[in-house]
Amino acid sequence: MLLSELQNGEYGIVSKVRGRGAFRKRIIEMGFIRGKKVTVIKNAPLKDPIEYSIMGYEISLRRSEANLIEIITPEEAKELVKTSYNGTLSPH
Numbered sequence: 001m002l003l004s005e006l007q008n009g010e011y012g013i014v015s016k017v018r019g020r021g022a023f024r025k026r027i028i029e030m031g032f033i034r035g036k037k038v039t040v041i042k043n044a045p046l047k048d049p050i051e052y053s054i055m056g057y058e059i060s061l062r063r064s065e066a067n068l069i070e071i072i073t074p075e076e077a078k079e080l081v082k083t084s085y086n087g088t089l090s091p092h
Contacts, residue, residue: 002047003061013072014034016069017032018068027065041052050066
């Protein structure tokens with residue numbers, strides 16, 4: 001799921017930041033790193049920009065930037081925590 005798909009008040013957990021160079025560095029410096037909770041505060045009337053809350057800060061991103069950040073839902077995060085891992089995975 002992409003960060004841009006969340007609605008007002010919804011939240012997700014950052015799983016991956018796509019993109020390269022200066023964009024990727026800037027986004028990561030703003031706190032969009034794997035495992036952090038991000039909440040939608042407000043979608044602008046014309047859908048751009050979107051205001052988010054992450055790590056105690058409020059940050060506005062363009063929709064095109066939010067499309068480069070992948071998230072998982074809280075339910076998916078709980079399932080990942082429940083999944084036990086013992087040793088090496090084999091392709092069976």
